[in-house]
Amino acid sequence: MHRDDAVSRRGRAEARFTELMVEVGPELLNYFERRIGDGGEDLLSELMATAWRRNADLPMDHEQARMWLFGIARNLLRNGVRSNLRRSRLENALRDAIPANGSDVAEQLAIRDAVQRLDPILAEIVTLVHWEGLTIAEAGRLQGVPASTARGRYQRAREALREALTVQRSPA
CATH class of the missing domain: 1.10.1740 (Rna Polymerase Sigma Factor; Chain: A)
Known part of the structure; x- marks a missing residue:
């Protein structure tokens, strides 16, 4: 019953x-x-x-x-x-780091290449935040770490990306 x-x-x-x-x-x-x-x-x-x-x-x-x-x-x-605002901010920040004479395709390839060369944990937080639209805290929960750890990882990832994209646009 x-x-x-x-x-x-x-x-x-x-x-x-x-x-x-x-x-x-x-x-x-x-x-x-x-x-x-x-x-x-x-x-x-x-x-x-x-x-x-x-x-x-x-x-x-x-x-x-x-x-x-x-x-x-x-x-x-x-x-x-x-999510759209975060994605737009990242695109603008990354676009500023890439040479102005590059095409959109070249920019996208440079960004994807730079993200792929990151440590996998850092690459994951970048993609979760900017491509999947999660907050840093949500990405941290998904990775099984506290929000403070996720923020630290995200900051390290941003610095590594900024450096990688700056090196790419510097004349050889």
Whole structure:
């Protein structure tokens, strides 16, 4: 009997979640598309996955549940903006370190080459932060180290990249 109750509760939770997403999903898609244009479907999929993982937190009140979903949507957009800002800052910093007469392809190759020549632990933190959009603390958690260690690694990686890219642009 206990197992049947759990299955029944899970079925009701799935049905409630599905019903809510069918109703609110189009609103959320419009919310994303008004703010970013293309790519709203991807964000909606990410929102649905996040909301499903946190289904136990879904408020029982319908309007509160709707607003909870919009809160997740807002956080996804903010995280995307932060990731794009970090990526843009790195690209600008690295572009400043590369000769102005180099093409975009040459710049990209120089940057990738410099990152690949880093110690693997330092290369990983750079790619996690700038190419995957994680914060330094998140990258540290993924590497299994405290945020302070991750910050130190990131600083060493930046210094090594700056030096490598400066040496590449110096006349031989």
